[in-house]
Amino acid sequence: MxxxxxxxxxxxxxxxxxxxxxxxxxxxxxxxxxxxxxxxxxxxxxxEYSKDLIGCKEHINLALEAAEKSMTLLKNDQNVLPFSKEKTKRIAVIGKLGNQENIGDHGSSRVFPEYVVTPLEGIKRIAVNSEVIFNDGQDLLKAKELAKTVDAVIFVVGYNHDDEGEFIENADDTNTSQIIGEGHRFAAGGDRKGSLGLKRDEIKLIKEVGPLNKNSVVVLIGGSMIMIEEWKNDVSAILMAYYPGMEGGTAIAKTLFGDVNPGGKLPFVIPAHESDLPQTDWEATEITYEYYHGYAKLEKEGKSPSLPFGFGLSYTTFSISNARFEVRNNQIIASCEVENTGNREGDEVVQMYIGFSQSKVDRPVKVLRGFERVSLKPGEKKVVSIACPIEKIKWFNPDTNKWELEMMDYEVYIGNSSDSKDLIAGKVSIGSHVNS
Missing domain, CATH: 1.20.5 (Single alpha-helices involved in coiled-coils or other helix-helix interfaces)
Structure with missing residues (x-):
């Protein structure tokens, strides 16, 4: 195909x-x-399924649950989040995406929900006793004056389908911004151009307005990694919302005000510098992807990220202890105890990585080979076990055209991000007794 x-x-x-x-x-x-x-x-x-299923209550609830579970808290200085519904009387929502129905691609993956809850709508519905003021951020002076007079500032910034969607011609969308060819054919979407960070006007907005209010949070909208290094110190909190779907505004608001405790983890690394990633020719018609990219590339080159792969904060705290590693039934098994050491119920995502320092071929420092999400009440403790089939640690030998297993010691890690400080390390030996 x-x-x-x-x-x-x-x-x-x-x-x-x-x-x-x-x-x-x-x-x-x-x-x-x-x-x-x-x-x-x-x-x-x-x-056969009835059309009544389309947009039914159960599916809407599932869309909301998926959005809530994906919310990823990247920064929360002084525990500024969650905001108090009682104390946060005046709220500024700043940024044009705050009042847009923004659920991602308008190409082949586009969907047409009956409605979309914007971040602004979601915040108004959750903070019912607060005055919520919208400002699109285009007038910097007005945004600054507003930020000084409110109890909290919520920037909603990032991307939409025009910035990073599938490139489509003859688009029937009023938001399309480009005309190509002699036939005045509309075109929409495509790759981000020139940078993997926010647009320059949004960066300027955050840097100049963010420091004016200590209760400032950035909500990021986008389908993949967004650089944060240039402005992350200008706000107190950062929430990655991705494209959260038709109930996205509800999920964002519930997370900001504590009805939802964020438990999502980054499915990508956020580098400190774009140069740490594979470089791209934006005008190329063909691209060759090398072996190393993402967190594997940074680790191989010894470069520290802004935030590691698998990272995500919570409104509670967790401890991971008593790790054990073994080989059983053609599987590498890592287990540990996870305890909720805070005062709120929350989710933790326990991650298992395998390392290859003894390998005789070129391999990553370590790779994710399993994870499990666990929900814990305050003070509750659970044992989590993650199994990696031996098949998943083989390497492909182009000379033999086969996947092969190295008989050696493998590092095994368990924790809550790819950063070594968030992992407990162990080792297992794979010998000839293991089925290869």
């Missing part, structure tokens, strides 16, 4: 079969896999 435009397959593939570059057996196997997948889904989804 080739998505979404035929470039290498089609007539070129037919020609490759005719001249002997690709065997008919290879084509038959590929076709069989496609047919087998189609049949499996047809069998699994044989029942």
């Amino acid at each position: 080739e998505m979404c435009h035929t470039k290498y397959f089609g007539e070129k593939l037919i020609e490759a079969v005719k001249n002997g570059q690709v065997s008919e057996e290879t084509i038959n196997k590929a076709a069989l896999r496609i047919v087998r997948t189609l049949l499996a889904f047809t069998e699994a989804d044989s029942k």
